[in-house]
Amino acid sequence: MQDVIIIGGGAAGLNAALVLGRSRRSVTVIDAGQPRNAPAHAAHGFLTRDGVAPLELTRLGRADLAPYDAHVEEGTVVSAEQIDGGFQVTLDSGAVYTSKRLLITTGLVDELPDIPGLAQHWGKNLAHCPYCHGWEIKDQAIGVIGSSDFAVHQTLLFRQWSPTITLFLNTAPQPSPTERAQLDARGIKLIEGPVAKIHSDGDAVSSVELADGSIHPVQALTTQPRFVARAGYLDGLGLVSTTTPFGVSLESDGTGLTSVPGVWAAGNVTDLSATVLAAAQGGAAAAVAINMDLMAEELAADVAAHDVAMSSAASTLM
Missing domain, CATH: 3.50.50.60 (FAD/NAD(P)-binding domain)
Structure with a gap:
């Protein structure tokens, strides 16, 4: 079981994977290779990368993950559900992945x-x-x-x-x-x-x-297209969507936490107006929140185990 599965390998997902990998977390990014901005010749407004081709930005982002326990799996997620201890994600290939936490960064579809x-x-x-x-x-x-x-x-x-x-x-x-x-x-x-x-x-x-x-x-x-979050495959999780005059997005708080504990969202899937740079920052913020959540869980488990050990030692001495 991985610490985190990230569904979507665009700017938000890859930046989140980078932050989590550097936090010594095990991460799997699942990406279908269909970024929203693929039709564009270039992405702009991204410091040091202004004018970079969208697929080149993705390639560079994947390369940044190499030193860490974070890797990308090609495929399309068809379902995601809660299981004991975390989440299970199934791909169209039949492959199944499990994790303690889940981050959704699949972006949106522009309905013209x-x-x-x-x-x-x-x-x-x-x-x-x-x-x-x-x-x-x-x-x-x-x-x-x-x-x-x-x-x-x-x-x-x-x-x-x-x-x-x-x-x-x-x-x-x-x-x-x-x-x-x-x-x-x-x-x-x-x-x-x-x-x-x-x-x-x-x-x-x-x-x-x-x-x-x-x-x-x-x-x-x-x-002005209508923006619709790519989230149909998440029906099994019971996430809450928000409808605005601009379209439909996943509901989340300031850290990206959704209505389902253990599930975060970042980028255009939860912020319809996010630029590429803003999506990357959203991924980083969600990654920090996820790491802190895992740390709190691990700390509570260690404290409980320590208390049991101390109680057992005290009983032995008595």
Whole structure:
């Protein structure tokens, strides 16, 4: 039985494994090799690693684990359940792993608007976070595909990176008078009506077609996906989920502890807005909390054993 099983080998999971390994804990990271940011050319905003390819960041993170009792197993978890003394995790291969504690770092799934031609540009010419990829599309003609109540907010935010912004209202609600004034003041064009299709020129976005047949040239796109935690395989644990206007995440406290004792969560699976760097920090914080929890359990067991030994010695002397 390992001290900790970590499900998910992205920034949160690998950083947690690193901290736990350096704490002399035995750790198994189970990873399906499908990071959320895999479609992106690069990850940004990560000190000393700005511009690194997501899969290269994963490779570097795995390499950091080499000196410690922490290793990565390739596979997809199909179920997780509580057993005496800890947890049991089963993979799609049939392999079974057990541990005293469990850390969930499987991230989330981005549910994009169902518009033909849109998904193929995800992580490339289609972004949702300006802090992650706004620099790469700066000064381009950016089209915002409205999909939620936050369409105007998102539009005004991307205006920081380009003076040429068009909000395609699509399924978003009508802007309020105040919002319309804000859009006008920032020189943002508003086009009403549902979006029917996204056109491409090779790998690049070229235009947005509305249901009325009108076509509007753009060079890049942004939209607000619905974020859904990758946690369906955890139904057997009885974890509590939280639903917000942005999506669904696992409920946890400031250390990452979930509603189930012994189970922690870190990264996008519990914090929908976490960047790669924030996810890594969340993994580290959860690792520290898990180590402290294991230490408390071990200390209590040692104190109890010591008391028994002392009592037995006293009885012998009597």
